[in-house]
Amino acid sequence: MNRSRLEWADFAWAPITGCMRECTACVPRKRAFCASIDVRHHITDPRCKGDKDARLFELEEPFSSGRNIIALPFGFFPTRHRYRDDNPGLIKVSRRFLVGHMGDIFGEWVPDKWIEEVFESCARYPYHRYMFITKTPWRYEALWRAGKLPVSSNYWYGTVLENSQDTAFNAHGVNSFALIEPVSGSFANPAGHTQLRNVSWVVLSAESGRAAINEKMQAVWAKEIVEIAAANGTPVFVRNNLRDQWLPGAPQEYPAELLRENANTSDEYRAYHYGRCPICGQESPTREMLALMVRVGRTAPRRLWYVHRPCLEHHAQIWGGADTLDAIIEEMTARQKA
Incomplete structure (x- = not known):
């Protein structure tokens, strides 16, 4: 667990890593294969558990090689890191956690059991705010209908959108947000207005590590999103990689539930950090x-x-x-x- 490189989160926590998609612009995938060294050798190691035929791996303890800890020994194949489950407990004050930044923990290949275990870990430290992101929002929907999706105020479920044709998760009584990365089209149309109106927060970003795509991004699209969100009364957070280049002075707003000063007065925080x-x-x-x-x-x-x-x-x-x-x-x- 590390300090998050993303301005809108305090810490990045990866109890599940990896993804089956072959996204050419995926920076975490490139980092994973640089860090894994020899995936084929690690898969044959007796410490490697899980369904090897399905390429779903499980680790109960850190994977070490000599004196070195290998964070992603199986590259970007989906991996459950159970030894990381209690990492949020190392931080004793309320913070914003981005969960699963090194993969898609709600991908269709991820077993329900893995996701439920992550939710159980979150429940042990209820004073933190947990922000999830996925490109498969139908998993949110399925878990919500099955009564397995936590709906407390400190859980936030994000959908990665690239254009107005993508659909963000939205359910009654559930905190949802849209991560638009990169902006590859206009949202100034009925479908775009609907997507931005149905979420409680919008995070706007240029695509990390893809200068060619960033150059093609039109500033007018990003400005439209900020204006539409403002008209809806929806907080919008514009990341620095977009703000510095095209939108100087653009807002970096949070919903009230994600503000740090409000988190330390919540019932969950008081129950854990106050005594009588x-x-x-x-x-x-x-x-x-x-x-x-x-x-x-x-x-x-x-x-x-x-x-x-x-x-x-x-x-x-x-x-x-x-x-x-x-x-x-x-x-x-x-x-x-x-």
Whole structure:
């Protein structure tokens, strides 16, 4: 997991990598084969699990060769990296995560089980915002109809569009957005207006690593999209690779749910990062409180409560020190039950 190179995300997390499509302009595919070194040799390695005939691979731990960790040992073949499942937990404050940037985790070749496991990982760290992107939005639709698509406010489902004929995912009560990369045609038509009206956010980008295509892109198309989104009241984020060249001063907006200042007040964030002092009954961020730990014998320490420092110091002064710890625990337990 790394800091995202894309301005609209904070971190990039890839629990599933790879894609079966043969897109000639795909930068992640080129990076994958540069990093994989010898795919045929790695496929025969006993650490390689999964369905080798279908070219669907699974790794339970990082694939190492000597002292080096190979991030993509099977090149751009679809791979499930289960050892990355808890990476979001390494970040303790709410951030925007782009999920599956090194492939299409909703491609038709990806098993439902893999996708459901990724959703389970997201659910363990609900204070983050998770942004998914795909070129196969019908997988979103199928999972949504099956009741398997999380619809909490911190899940955002994006569809990659290139022109107004592409269809973005849209469902009632689900956050959806459009990633238009590259702009290869006008959206100033009924179909384009419909696509931009049906999403809650628009991200606009030139295609990475393809200068020839970028030169063909017409600035008027990009301006049209910004104007249509503004008329609909839809936030639009124009990436720097497009903003610097053709649209100086173009907006870089987020929906309210993706703003960092709003994320730290959400119920999910408070449930994970706030504690209630059993003495005074007040809630505070856990980083501002003391954790009262108890160890029995050689077992690992167990946290009983988060306590405000002034509350604990006050009780210690009244009760006379460490020999009354049992009394402090007994009273705080009674207060908590009450």
